Amino acid sequence: MVASLLIAIPFLGAFAIPLFGLVSKRLSHYVPALALLANLIISIVLIPQVMSAPIIVSIGGWAPPLCINLVVGPLGLLLAILISLIGLLVAIYGVNYIQEEPREKYHMLLLCLLAGGTGMVLTGDIFNLFVFFEILSLSSYALTAYNKDRGGTEAAIKYLIQGSIGSAFILIAIAFLYGLFGTLNMADIASMVGGADPAFLFISLALLIAGFGIEAAIFPLNAWLPDAHSSAPSSVSAILSGIAIETGAYAVARVTYTVFNADGIMTLIAVVGVITLLIGEMSAFRQKEDVKRLLAYSSIGQMGLILFAFGISTQSGVFAALFQLVSHTLAKSLLFLAVGYMIYRVGSKKLSAFAGLGRKMPITGVMIAVAVLSLVGVPPFAGFMSKFSIVRVGLQQHSATYTGLVVLILVATVIEVGYFLRLLQILFFTETETEGKRMELPLSALIPITILAALIVAIGVYPHIITHLLQEAANGLVERSAYIQSVLGAL
Amino acid sequence: MEVLHNSMYYVGAAALILIGLYVILVKRNLIKVIIGIHLLDTGVNVLLISVGYIKGGKAPIFTGTSLGPAQFVDPIPQALVLTAIVIGVGVLALALSITVKVYQHHGTLDLRKIKGLKW
Numbered sequence: 001m002v003a004s005l006l007i008a009i010p011f012l013g014a015f016a017i018p019l020f021g022l023v024s025k026r027l028s029h030y031v032p033a034l035a036l037l038a039n040l041i042i043s044i045v046l047i048p049q050v051m052s053a054p055i056i057v058s059i060g061g062w063a064p065p066l067c068i069n070l071v072v073g074p075l076g077l078l079l080a081i082l083i084s085l086i087g088l089l090v091a092i093y094g095v096n097y098i099q100e101e102p103r104e105k106y107h108m109l110l111l112c113l114l115a116g117g118t119g120m121v122l123t124g125d126i127f128n129l130f131v132f133f134e135i136l137s138l139s140s141y142a143l144t145a146y147n148k149d150r151g152g153t154e155a156a157i158k159y160l161i162q163g164s165i166g167s168a169f170i171l172i173a174i175a176f177l178y179g180l181f182g183t184l185n186m187a188d189i190a191s192m193v194g195g196a197d198p199a200f201l202f203i204s205l206a207l208l209i210a211g212f213g214i215e216a217a218i219f220p221l222n223a224w225l226p227d228a229h230s231s232a233p234s235s236v237s238a239i240l241s242g243i244a245i246e247t248g249a250y251a252v253a254r255v256t257y258t259v260f261n262a263d264g265i266m267t268l269i270a271v272v273g274v275i276t277l278l279i280g281e282m283s284a285f286r287q288k289e290d291v292k293r294l295l296a297y298s299s300i301g302q303m304g305l306i307l308f309a310f311g312i313s314t315q316s317g318v319f320a321a322l323f324q325l326v327s328h329t330l331a332k333s334l335l336f337l338a339v340g341y342m343i344y345r346v347g348s349k350k351l352s353a354f355a356g357l358g359r360k361m362p363i364t365g366v367m368i369a370v371a372v373l374s375l376v377g378v379p380p381f382a383g384f385m386s387k388f389s390i391v392r393v394g395l396q397q398h399s400a401t402y403t404g405l406v407v408l409i410l411v412a413t414v415i416e417v418g419y420f421l422r423l424l425q426i427l428f429f430t431e432t433e434t435e436g437k438r439m440e441l442p443l444s445a446l447i448p449i450t451i452l453a454a455l456i457v458a459i460g461v462y463p464h465i466i467t468h469l470l471q472e473a474a475n476g477l478v479e480r481s482a483y484i485q486s487v488l489g490a491l
Numbered sequence: 492m493e494v495l496h497n498s499m500y501y502v503g504a505a506a507l508i509l510i511g512l513y514v515i516l517v518k519r520n521l522i523k524v525i526i527g528i529h530l531l532d533t534g535v536n537v538l539l540i541s542v543g544y545i546k547g548g549k550a551p552i553f554t555g556t557s558l559g560p561a562q563f564v565d566p567i568p569q570a571l572v573l574t575a576i577v578i579g580v581g582v583l584a585l586a587l588s589i590t591v592k593v594y595q596h597h598g599t600l601d602l603r604k605i606k607g608l609k610w
Contacts, residue, residue: 127571134578138585145589153592154607157521160589164528164582165515171535171575172508178568179542227608 003055003072005042006080006122009035010115014108021104028104032091032111039084039118043077050077051472054486056124064124064487065188071124071487074472075322079121079250082326086242086333087114089448093337094235096444097344100147106233109146113139113239117247124487126177126259127184129251130170137163137215140244144232155227162224166214173207176200187487190259190480205262208255215248217303219276226283229296230349234340237292241299242333246325249303253310253318257477263313267401270311274405274412277304281415290349294419295335298375301412302328308405309390312397318474319467320389326466327382327459331371334452338368341441351426358427364441365427367453372420374456377413382459387413500541507534521593521600525586532579536572543568 013035020028049055054073058064072080091110098106116136123129141163145156174184180196181189193201214221225245229237256262256269280301287294306328309321342364346353358365374381377388394406440446459466476483495502511534514527543565549558551566590600597605 127574131574131578134582138578138581141582141585141589145592148592150596150607153589153596154605157586157589157593157605160582160586161515161524161528164586165512165531167578167582168508168511168528168531168535172538174571175535175539175542175568178539178571184567231608 001057002042003046003070003122004057004059006039006072006084007070007115007119009038009042010111010118014111014115017104017108017111025104029095029107032107032114033088033095035111036084036088036091036114040081040088043081043084046072046077047081047469050074051469054476054483056487065183065185068128069124069185069487070122071187071483072122073476073483073486074469075250075474075476076121078322078326078469078473079247080118082246082329083114083117083121083243086239086329089451090235090238090333090337093238093340093445093448096442097235097340098233100233106143106146109139109143110236110239113143114243117243120247121250124186125184126186126189127174129186129254130167130174133170133212133215133247133251134167136244136247137167140228140236140240143236144228144240146233146236149231151227151231152233155224155231159224159228162214162221166211166221168211169207170211173204173211176204176207180204185487186254186259187484190261191484191488193260201260205255205260205265209252212248212251212255215245216252216307217245217248217276217300218252218307219272219279219304222276222280222300222303225300226293226296229299229336230290230292234292234336234343237296237340238333238336241296241336242329245299245303246306246329249306249310249325252307253321253477256310257313257318258480258483261480266311266313268311270308270402270405273304273307273309273311274408275304276307277301277412278408280304281412281419285415285419287419288351291339291343291351291354291423292336292349294351294423295332295339298416298420299328299332301416302332302375305387305390305409305412308409309393312393312402313478314393314397315471315474315478316389316393316396318477319470320386320393322470322473323386323389323463323467326470327374327386327456330452330456330459331374331381331383334367334371334449334456335375337445337452338364338371338441338449341445345439351423354423354426355430356427356432358424361440363446364449367449368427369424370453370456372424374460376417376420380457380460382456382463385460385463500537500544504534504538504541507531507537510534519602521590521602521605524602525583525590528586529579529583532575532582536575536579539568539572539575 013031017028017031057070058067060067116132119132141156141160145152181192217225280297284294284297306321306324309317374383377383394402511527511531515524545564548564551563
């Protein structure tokens with residue numbers, strides 16, 4: 001039952017924040033950090049137990065196909081750890097960064113978003129997945145508009161319209177699945193999926209991929225992302241870019257691998273992933289104005305890379321995808337957090353305003369360089385290991401399609417190098433009029449950024465810290481019969 | 492006609508879903524788009540209910556042993572729809588409150604004119 005605390009604690013914290021706010025406004029700002037710290041500790045403590053066998057939590061005392069259940073497998077736990085880690089760092093950052101009132105509401109929505117994400121990765125019930133997905137998306141619509149400024153509200157309404165069409169699609173697919181199988185349990189559906197009418201299965205799979213694909217920013221469905229990520233407050237951008245789109249990708253992977261066993265569409269997913277990658281990187285390269293928009297486009301590109309690796313439907317392909325997911329989450333959250341305070345300091349999102357800032361803020365500048373080099377894929381950072389494993393797995397397929405796609409990935413990496421080195425050049429090697437006068441970030445921002453940079457370097461130098469968990473997580477996704485057995489066998 | 496008669500609820504649900512999508516795609520006024528989202532939601536809810544419907548079935552409230560399980564409609568889709576309605580209300584409320592802010596900033600609800608953020 002300890003595993004259900006992972007969802008219960010953030011929700012409890014979220015709804016307790018207004019109560020804490022009655023006692024002391026200041027106190028309520030620390031609730032998210034405390035709740036997520038508890039989550040992080042619980043999920044790390046659970047690792048050894050989950051490695052031996054997934055924990056199945058049945059809610060309401062019924063046996064799995066009938067009840068709503070949580071499946072804490074290695075994959076869910078890995079993503080839960082990632083969500084609580086990034087959430088904790090962003091919560092620490094947000095205590096001072098968010099100055100716009102009403103601040104309790106920001107902290108409450110942040111906790112709701114993270115609880116929704118944790119629920120999505122841990123649930124074993126497809127309708128429950130939808131509900132947690134809606135919690136996550138509703139909080140992110142609201143957080144995008146948190147500053148109530150011109151750009152934020154416009155981005156939020158665009159995000160909301162596209163997101164609600166996506167969730168309607170997911171619900172239609174769930175109605176089809178329930179009509180076909182009479183169950184909502186993902187393992188139960190997965191065990192019966194072989195004997196069903198292929199036409200209905202295809203329609204519901206397409207609707208699910210389209211619905212979750214909007215959150216995961218798969219190519220034709222990603223129009224909301226650059227607006228939302230660049231107009232939201234920077235701490236929210238870090239969460240959206242580091243967690244929200246990753247949970248969307250998780251949902252796509254869970255549905256295609258576990259529920260539908262859709263081997264036939266994997267090549268299509270890989271191709272769409274590479275198109276997403278190229279579109280994202282080229283748009284980022286074109287972006288010479290807004291630094292957050294540049295990072296947002298780069299997120300689209302990285303999601304494409306993750307999708308490509310998911311599309312190589314082998315255990316090592318999924319391993320590479322998850323590795324890339326982890327390294328992208330760490331690096332992109334770092335960049336958004338660091339850039340957030342820089343924008344605050346210089347008062348502008350324009351790239352040209354950042355000239356020479358790396359020399360005025362040496363520590364932050366170095367951290368940004370670490371994250372940028374990791375995203376580009378320079379050793380010894382985490383991004384190198386993950387990108388290398390994707391390319392290696394792609395070439396190991398020994399098929400002309402995948403080799404061609406790997407070539408396109410390398411081309412995209414060159415484009416990525418182009419715009420990220422331009423960012424570094426502006427930060428470090430551009431002369432400004434106002435030289436001197438150091439202005440480092442406050443400690444509440446430096447600590448999260450330093451922790452993220454340390455993790456990037458640590459994973460890059462010594463990837464064995466996480467590869468074991470990643471391998472187990474990849475097994476959990478690829479071996480669907482083991483998943484079905486662990487859920488339905490636990491009667 | 493027989494087919495249409497038997498699948499009346501599905502036809503209704505599909506019609507509502509398609510009308511909703513049409514409104515979202517074609518209308519330029521933000522309020523109308525939000526109405527379209529709600530029509531889409533309602534259509535999906537009708538679809539869910541009709542998946543669990545049995546012709547002439549009773550409401551799934553256990554009143555005694557005189558009726559067998561086959562005479563009740565499926566209660567699970569109704570529980571799902573209850574949840575979906577709540578979520579839909581949340582989305583609707585949020586959408587309308589963001590619309591107020593959009594109107595304050597842009598002075599218009601015409602989606603063609605709200606384009607401060609460009610690609």
